[in-house]
């Protein structure tokens with residue numbers, strides 16, 4: 001593929017979204033052509049095959065894509081978002097906003113910090129935090145938004161969270177199992193993972209660990225963002241929300257990521273994206289710009305029309321200025337003159353509310369609500385009801401696999417634990433070597449040995465899981481809200497993985513210590529003691545997991561357990 005100049009690329013990407021003939025999900029070449037794939041993802045030089053390879057690329061080429069996304073139109077009218085404060089009063093974060101996002105469009109949601117961008121996007125995606133009150137109408141394809149939005153739309157968070165010890169392909173495979181319809185064949189799942197690895201230029205890094213502290217190669221910031229994007233694209237949702245996807249990336253990685261968003265929009269997706277300080281070239285890739293300030297819409301429309309609107313209000317962007325930076329500066333609160341800034345913002349929002357652009361937008365929204373009520377609602381309901389989540393035990397199985405990998409992929413911790421167990425077992429065994437006798441002293445010795453073994457099998461697993469929940473809570477909470485699994489599923493899977501991974505160590509401790517202590521004459525007693533002491537560890541772990549889940553932070557848990 002020949003290298004295109006920036007403006008050529010923007011033109012071709014935009015044309016792709018406008019031209020229905022190329023705007024077809026059954027033609028993956030449009031994405032590949034518009035997004036310049038790195039040479040290594042073309043597989044030509046890649047001869048290494050392993051059991052993790054999702055599918056051989058030539059088979060993939062033959063089969064072509066299977067998933068067909070549904071075009072999504074999202075409309076919101078008179079939308080206000082309030083948050084409940086401690087005293088019970090409500091604080092308004094988003095104030096009576098209207099808007100529309102159509103298939104094939106990439107919408108940039110911009111505004112100064114604290115303008116309400118994340119709050120608005122969470123409300124649109126039906127992912128508002130607890131304690132938030134959303135008023136107004138939001139509809140996707142004629143259906144008021146509800147829990148189905150977790151399945152029908154993707155949400156790329158600003159801070160991407162992963163199980164760091166997994167490799168890219170393991171992560172995507174597990175996510176495909178948890179997210180995709182249970183009737184999707186194994187072949188189709190592998191094909192989807194394979195497609196995404198290729199399309200998002202992650203194929204070369206498919207065996208790379210996502211993160212970790214053991215000095216191994218891990219994903220770069222840009223690759224992590226692309227992996228987060230790939231995760232959301234697994235089910236090929238028609239609607240995608242991206243919260244500051246370019247934050248923390250250098251300009252070239254940011255450009256590549258927005259190119260990807262643009263290319264996805266060109267395939268018919270509706271993408272709403274909050275973004276900070278985009279360059280002019282990046283901004284040119286967006287179809288629509290929505291400027292928020294103080295929770296209100298200061299402008300909505302084509303980014304080129306924004307300049308005209310601000311100029312009509314007397315705000316002239318200097319030639320050397322990036323227009324979007326200029327708009328944000330105009331709408332930002334100036335320290336020391338907040339009242340004047342607020343007044344200026346209020347006046348801009350009021351002027352926009354009565355502008356021709358706002359009237360046009362209102363008409364479009366009214367029309368969309370009207371059409372939706374009559375035409376599409378039924379088919380959308382059918383499509384929503386049609387989704388079949390994976391079975392309970394399938395999810396548990398894949399979660400167990402994931403957590404098992406987390407445990408065994410941290411060999412240093414395992415190694416230290418084994419050493420510690422061996423040391424304790426040998427010390428206890430040597431201290432009480434051959435002390436099992438049917439005398440008063442013998443019984444007391446056995447009691448002492450059992451106490452040490454049981455204490456070790458109880459307290460050591462307890463403390464080793466104390467940090468577990470606080471560490472995993474953010475990811476657990478996010479995946480729980482996304483409907484990937486339920487709390488009981490998480491708990492059961494976590495416990496099974498924990499038991500399987502550590503049982504051998506606990507059994508080894510009891511066995512070594514008790515065989516040193518015990519004698520040939522009391523083998524039945526030794527076996528009973530061994531069984532009882534080894535079984536203490538899982539029970540202790542489970543009890544401590546319950547304590548671990550009581551508080552979201554480790555310091556709180558230490559306070560609970562140490563009674564500080």
Ligand SMILES: Nc1ncnc2c1ncn2[C@@H]1O[C@H](COP(=O)(O)OP(=O)(O)OP(=O)(O)O)[C@@H](O)[C@H]1O
Nearest residue numbers: 083084091093111112113114115116117118119120
């Ligand atoms: N739970 C809450 N309680 C009180 N105020 C809140 C709460 N959540 C958000 N806010 C306030 O609402 C406003 C909008 O927050 P939001 O996160 O939507 O802004 P933003 O435009 O996304 O900002 P940024 O670009 O800095 O991420 C901010 O002033 C924020 O402090």
